[in-house]
Amino acid sequence: MILSYEIFLLLLLLMTAAGAILVKDLMSAIMLLGSYSFFLALIWGWFGAVDVAFVEAVVGAGLATVLFLLTLFGTPPKESRLRHPPRSVTTLIVIPLLGILLLYAAKDLPQFGDPNSPASVHISPAYLQRSYQDTHTPNVVTSVLMDYRSLDTMIETMVIFSAGIACALLLRRQTK
Amino acid sequence: MIRPHDSLIVQTLGRFLIPVVQLFGLYVLFFGQYGPGGGFVGGVILGTGMILSVLIFGHEASRSQFARKILHGDGVGMLIYAGVGGLCMIGGGEFLNYSELEIPGLETASRRFLGILLTQIGVALDVAVTAVSIVFSLSAEEIIEDSING
Secondary structure, eight states, X not given: OHHHHHHHHHHHHHHHHHHHHHOSBHHHHHHHHHHHXXXXXXXXXXXXXXXXXXXXXXXXXXXXXXXXXXXXXXXXXXXXXXXXXXXXXXXXXXXXXXXXXXXXXXXXXXXXXXXXXXXXXXXXXXXXXXHHHHHOOSOHHHHIIIIITHHHHHHXXXXXXXXXXXXXXXXXXXXX | OOOOOOOHHHHXXXXXXXXXXXXHHHHHHHTTTTSSOOHHHXXXXXXXXHHHHHHHHOSSSGGGXXXXXXXGOHHHHHHHHHHHHHHHHHTTSOTTOGGGXXXXXXXXXXXXXXHHHHHHHXXXXXXXXXXXXXXXXXXXXXXXXXXXXX
16 A cells, blocks of 8 residues: 555656656646646655755745746747757667666666665764764754765855855846 | 735734744754754755745745845855865865864864864755745746747
8 A cells, every 4th residue: 555655646746747747838837847846855855855845835936936937937938838849769768878877877776774884884874873972953854964074065055145145146137 | 916815714824834844943053063954955945935925925925035145155154065165175184074163162072063063054055945946946936937928
């Protein structure tokens, strides 16, 4: 029963992703992308990555959709229809090959939640054991992001900051 | 330029929903150390609440004036974050080593707790203001009118 729920979610994800590519006008594509982000958030919540699910739901389904819509309203109507170019032979050969290669590589990935996988034997146990004594923060994700890896987070914030400045410099014009 | 939305339903729901969204943003921001959430998500939710008020009530409404006022405060969050790092250096430690924050009467772990909280507020401010600023940039009057005229 649990498995069927998962498969249903994955099917919805595939359908919205394919729909966003195949659909004819930009408005429907934006709406489908928003719902795609929402289903992705549900799947991440299902896997226990609640923090990631939170960000996906708020940024992917909320903020990004608003930004896309505002861009669309600034686009002339005749340019908001999508024209699909004919598929070339190279695409038809390369993309399935890439898919096969990725599936072949996925065979070697560790099992989901495997305690002996390389990612969870190196430094994660130290974080999990020491986080509460070090920082009095029960949520280990937060203490890793903002304390142990604080410099990374600062540079990420700087990236967002520069994105805002770049948008303002490029899009805002001097009002009379 | 965004004009106020015509529908009474949208306006009434907006009046009711925007404070709830803002309150939830603050909750996510300050409980990020106890549950899922944190500075980034909290900041985006706060920014989304302000964007919602701009989308529903228009650029000129009194409810949107707060978003307009903070529009140019992009650097404040960055300043708080880097400032906490600088305070740690003044206290004699490395950049962003919160245990060297000079606050008397606090043990090391509590200092690091406080450091995490302050930097999270910095991230939230930066992200919220940037989200509002990008929306204002995208909906600037001249762009929309240019595209309508040809």
